[in-house]
Amino acid sequence: MGDDRTVDEWTRRRALGLLPALAAAGCAPRRASNRPLAMWAMSWEGDYSPLLMPAFTAATGIDVDVQSLPTTASHEKLLTAFAGGAMPDVLMLFNGWVQEFATIGAIAPVTSPALVRDMFPGVLESTRVAGRDYAVPWSVAPQVQFYRRDILAQAGYERPPEDWDGWRTMAAAIKRRRPDDYVFLMLLNWPTGLVTMLSQAGATMLRDNDTRGAFQTPEARAAFSYYASLYTDGFAPMALSTEIQDPVAAFATGYCSVWPSGPPTLKDFARRADLIPRDRWDTARLAGPHGLGPVSGLSASLCVSTQTRRPREAWALVRHLTSIDSELTYQRLIGNLPARRDAWHGPQLADPVLRPFAEQMRQPAAAPRVIEWERIQIEIQLAAERIVRKVETLDGALAGLNRRVDRLLAKRRALVEAGKIS
Structure with missing residues (x-):
């Protein structure tokens, strides 16, 4: 998909537009190392990133070797690479991982304020750590x-x-x-819907300087209760993604609307x-x-590794990819x-179906x-599934969730109590 668009899109003029940016980064285009820059990315971003590289290589003489990582294994692979001194020059991180890395x-x-200028403020905030930008x-x-x-x-109903x-x-x-059908296509191992409901209900989720769980508050209880009711009242199927493997077909047939x-x-x-057909759906x-x-939402940013030996070229690649x-x-x-x-x-994003996305980007949920x-x-998500399947009561599941989260945060709690992190 899309290969035929690339030739038309990347004209020589646009490619040459990278030269000032690369020069500003202090990197002469034709003095690059013979070794390609290494970039790791996940999901569709990893699969389609190679299509964005010809223009960068044409303008700079720098080849880029893109490795597409499986999403489920990428977090562990990146940590292992860092521990072993084998990080790529440029890496994609889901925004929720930026703080950790x-x-x-x-x-x-980030070396230049220009790289993060004109971003949606809420999206940019999710990539900042202690007031500094670490990702684009x-x-x-x-x-x-x-x-x-x-x-x-x-x-x-004309609209929801x-x-x-x-x-x-x-x-x-x-x-x-x-x-005989359902209304909401919300599978039990998809966590985003419930996390959104918690944010919308005003649940903080963590307390005591983010060192303990806060899932027994009235706000958290309201979100869990509402979420579970959609299943127990028959509005959403009690199913995992392994059981409904083709959600597009489920939506198209009216199994969920x-x-x-x-x-x-x-x-x-x-x-x-x-x-x-397009006339049957909207957003x-x-x-x-x-x-x-x-x-x-699941958003991603680009970062430069502290282990790269070519930081100027790496930042030039980030500049190109985020143009x-x-x-x-x-x-x-x-x-x-x-x-x-x-x-x-521009006209490309003027389709009315995209308007709800643009409006939502101005109001993202902030994760701990x-x-x-x-x-x-x-x-x-595991606690929610236990409530939905009536394995535990709401009170029991939320108390257990707090205990498990407290254990996960034990190391952070010790560091905070020792004054080593704020």
Whole structure:
């Protein structure tokens, strides 16, 4: 997908536009080492990054070797590479990982303010550590809700309501007309939906300087209770992604009519337009407890390793990949959205279906800034599944979640109590 677009997109003139940036970084284009720069990235970003490299190589004489890592193994591989002194020059990190890799000294601070100028403020904030920029936002994927216009219309709705009570009322209306189907495509091993609900409900999730769990507060209880009710009332299937392996088909057939998801779903729908025609679906921001609010998403940024021997060239590559031209090309290839606000001024992103994404990027949910957050999210989802499946009560599951999170944060708690971190 997209290979034929690359030749048209990367003209010689655009490639030569990289020369001033590279010179400003202090790197003469034709004096580069013979060894290619190494870049590691995950998911679609890793698969399609090679298509962005010909222009960089044409302008600088620097080849780039891109390694696409499997997402499930990438975190451990990066940590192992850092410990062994084998980090790539440039690496992609999911924004939730930036704090951890900055804390252990694996990534370098951003060298030029120009690299992070004109970013959506909320997206940029998620990559800052102790007031310093350690990553350049690159590929942004906030969640919105995809909804079946025809199924909602049959239930008397032009678009989904913006609050939780309205969402439930709409779901009940759809379920009465389609008793054998579900409404919400929210699988039990997808954590983003529940984390969003916690943020929208005002749950802090951690307390005592982020050293203990805070999942027994009224806000956290409200989010868990609402989330679980969507399953126990029959509005969402009690299923894992291994059980519903083709969510596009589930949405297209009406098995589920509302799907909280990110922008890559737009590309899935475009590829399978014969299955789900464009006039049958639309997008809207996700409902919150009392209206629209912050939403989680899986966004990624680019960093330069502290182990690179070619920092100037590495930062030049980051500059190239996060330029407006590169970001717009990526949006066409994989669907993820530009982090630079200026990129949204052109006709490419004027499609009304993208408006909810743009609005949501101005109000992202802020995750706790602790390196244990990835593991904590897993514990949150496991606790929710136990509640949904009635293995534990709400009170028992949240008390157990607090205990497990406290254990995960034990090392951080000791460092805070010793005054070694704030």
